Amino acid sequence: MSATPGNVSDQTDLAEFIRDRGPHCLIVARHGETEWNAERRLQGQQDIPLNSQGRRQALAAARFLRSVPLIEVHSSTLQRCQQTARPIAEANIGRPNVVSSDLLKETALGVLEGEFTGRQSTAELTRHYRGFSRDEILYRVPNGENLHDVSARVQSFFADQCQLLNGRGIHLIVGHRNTNKMILKFLLGLSFEEGFRVEHEHQRLYFYFSASKELWSCRVEGTSLRFKQGYATTISNSYA
Numbered sequence: 362m363s364a365t366p367g368n369v370s371d372q373t374d375l376a377e378f379i380r381d382r383g384p385h386c387l388i389v390a391r392h393g394e395t396e397w398n399a400e401r402r403l404q405g406q407q408d409i410p411l412n413s414q415g416r417r418q419a420l421a422a423a424r425f426l427r428s429v430p431l432i433e434v435h436s437s438t439l440q441r442c443q444q445t446a447r448p449i450a451e452a453n454i455g456r457p458n459v460v461s462s463d464l465l466k467e468t469a470l471g472v473l474e475g476e477f478t479g480r481q482s483t484a485e486l487t488r489h490y491r492g493f494s495r496d497e498i499l500y501r502v503p504n505g506e507n508l509h510d511v512s513a514r515v516q517s518f519f520a521d522q523c524q525l526l527n528g529r530g531i532h533l534i535v536g537h538r539n540t541n542k543m544i545l546k547f548l549l550g551l552s553f554e555e556g557f558r559v560e561h562e563h564q565r566l567y568f569y570f571s572a573s574k575e576l577w578s579c580r581v582e583g584t585s586l587r588f589k590q591g592y593a594t595t596i597s598n599s600y601a
Contacts, residue, residue: 375586376429379531383572387525387548388426388533389541390449391561392441393418398563401478405470405505411444418563418581419445423452425566425581430455432530435522437465437537446535457533464518467537468497471505497539498553508543508553515543527571541567545592549576560595567592 379386393415397404411419422445431453436446438461450459473481473490481487489502501507519525525532526548536544538561546556548569561567568577568588577588 373586375425378586378588379429379568382570382575384529385527385571386531387569387571388429388431388531389544389561389567389569390422390445390533390535391538391541391563391565392437392439392445392535393422394563395441403470403473403476403478405468405474406439406466407474408439408441410440415441415563416444419448421564421581422566423448426533427452428454429531431457431533433457434459434533434535435465435525436461436535437467437540438463439466439537442535442537446533449533449535455531462518462521464514464521465534465536465540466514468508468511468539469504469506471502473502473505498557508539508557511539512543512546512553512556515540515547519547545569545576549574549592558594560593562593565593 393411395404395409395415396412397407397409399412399414426449431450432455434446434450434457436442436459442465443459443461446459450457472486473493476482476486476490479490481490492500493502498508501510534544541561542556542559545551545559545567546553562580564581566579566581568579569575575590576592577590578592579586579588
């Protein structure tokens with residue numbers, strides 16, 4: 362799977378776009394914005410709610426997906442994901458249940474949680490921030506995780522929910538930026554370096570079709586239904 366978006370498809374019917382690509386689709390969404398996102402504070406597993414912008418984003422995603430008959434919605438247990446997943450489920454034509462899992466939580470950032478990005482309060486925290494921002498794949502801050510740890514959680518999640526990989530119907534996962542990177546790494550067979558570079562903004566949805574192993578993405582913006590094949594990439598780390 363190429364990181365650079367390939368084919369572009371302009372659609373008028375989301376359900377038809379999905380139906381035309383096979384009997385099974387896994388949609389991956391990121392939670393809406395929180396105040397800590399807006400302030401560029403390191404959230405990790407701190408349980409921060411959506412702000413007003415994040416609630417608008419959740420409702421926009423709910424409107425966008427309402428005609429797509431979801432079988433289940435899987436969500437991180439952190440409230441920013443719950444507050445995104447539940448409006449989607451409640452508005453959806455399929456009336457899916459929301460299934461919550463700690464395995465989908467964001468990377469635990471330990472002693473860095475609550476700190477402002479690039480502005481640490483002590484010299485020791487500055488050292489840990491620099492180490493982690495240089496190598497999120499391997500560096501583990503005290504009481505925290507690295508991307509190998511997150512990847513292991515994601516693999517455990519899919520081992521418990523094998524219908525998300527080879528079943529039928531349409532399923533949705535609402536996760537976090539780094540959890541979702543490792544989800545796409547797992548689905549597409551990417552290396553850690555490739556998975557680390559996957560970008561997942563708040564308003565982007567990914568659509569994975571297991572029959573063809575294709576990944577498409579679409580930003581939830583107004584009434585636009587422009588899909589691009591592949592995944593978006595970032596040139597910086599998650600906390601730059």
